[in-house]
Amino acid sequence: MRSNRSLFMALLAAIVLILAGLLAPAWLQFLVTMSAANGLAVLGIVVLMRGGGATFGQGMFFALGAYAAALVPTWFGIQDAVLRIVIGTLVAGLIGALFAPLLVRYRGIFFAMLTLALSMVLFGLLSKSSLLGGSDGISIAKPTVLGMSLQSGNAEYVLYCLTVVVSVVAGWLVSVYWNSAAGLMALAVRGNPLRVEYLGASARGSLGTSFVICALLGGTSGAITAQALGHVEPNFANWTTSGELVFVAVLAGYRRVPAVFAASLLLEIVRSFSNLYFPNTWQLVLGVFMLLVIMFRPEGLGSLWPVAARRQADPGAAVPPLAEGQP
């Protein structure tokens, strides 16, 4: 029932956004495309946060997805945007699955620092590899979509639509996962991993699953971004990219999928306009913005939703606390 409702909401969101895109100027389509693509990487971080992990290395999967999407036309002759997104996603997910058994042995800051270390290793490799364009990166030609080549007039809109569809599908799948037994277990691992193990479930297995989902979404995000920008560079794996994604994840909180995309869009808007009006101090504006969020909405934008949502799900949820000592 809940799943059907979220599917309906996802379909509605996709239709509204695709229709709204027809009216939007190219710059706005591009802004939404970029913010939705970034939102996917952030969604990955949020899935991991909700499952008890933290990452400062999402840039690694973002870069892996982007480079995979950039290299498949030359290496395998694949030009199709959808296929490049699928390949970028799978490459990132595979690498994530490879490192997951190592990472899940650690917790908290150690887990996060290991992800950072891995992403910085990739950054170093990409910067030094002449085969992969070195520090300049690689420029990529416009993709085809379902066999059609994109003209300069419609390319932005087609990519915009593709990004909307991929984001909505990914968002829906994540909401299904969050409502599933595995998703609830992940939330329990965040709350009390030892208890989960005393119940006979694997806290490490659950964290590993969250990490692989995080990697998959990072790869999808990178593959879309690469095609929207027409260029990939080692900086995608740099800690500054990961830091920016974590920034949006904190802004969004881990409660609601739409909050992730709303936070990503908000950041793009704040960045675009502060870049325009305060070209030398736009980072300062972002910093102040973040401080305000932490002070007034420490659980992120998603915390604006749950009271109403939980009340709807369970009428007994929002009752006042009991007196201490009452059994």
Place this chain on the structure above:
Amino acid sequence: MNMPLLSARGLMKRFGAVVAADNICIDIPAGQRLSVIGSNGAGKTTFVNMVTGYLKPDAGKIVLDDHDITRLSHQAIAGMGICRSFQIPMLCLEMTALENLLVAVAAAEGRQSLWQAADRPATRDRAEALLEKFQLQSYAGRPVMQLAGGVRKLLDIAMALARRPKLLLLDEPTSGVSADEKFPTMERVMAAMQDEAVTILFVEHDMEIVANFSERVIAFYSGRVIADGSPTEVMANADVRNYVTGGAK
């Protein structure tokens, strides 16, 4: 003689110079209700932690149903049928009471689906049945952080029961519960266990609770078992009166 459900043989555990378990030998037959008593530092919780796999003994062997579980992880031991509750309830505070139980039931069911709803009918029914067993239905939708200590205790025990364990270890089930509520709480726990085929071992400080709710009592002192028998026998034991109960009947 029937094979015991759990057999601990020659368990030793040291923490530096402190001997927390000194050649502990205990057999627990299936279906028994036994309590473990002893002053603070006597080795009760160390014994529970060794049986549940949280601590590994320096020497000795623990056998459950003819399987050596001495070196298994606490996760594997839970899977084999030994579950526990905690002195300070270990719950997920941000989640509701029902969600905590859904997690416990899902863990008991084995592999968790990535797309099937956590509250699918079979899982929800079992979780709600557990709430009902412990008379916690009215707290189902409340976040655990809003619940009082006694309710948390019961919820913690209900979670441990979700797997239908063979042996259930309750670490001080009435600690933190007001004096007036200790008996009702324990009665509620025991009533909930009535139609479950479960052996119960509970660690307890309240001798009235021990005398009323256990068939057998094991007294610990300084890492050793100093008495083992019926509540009447153990309470009358001179060492127990001297080191554990301080003369209390």
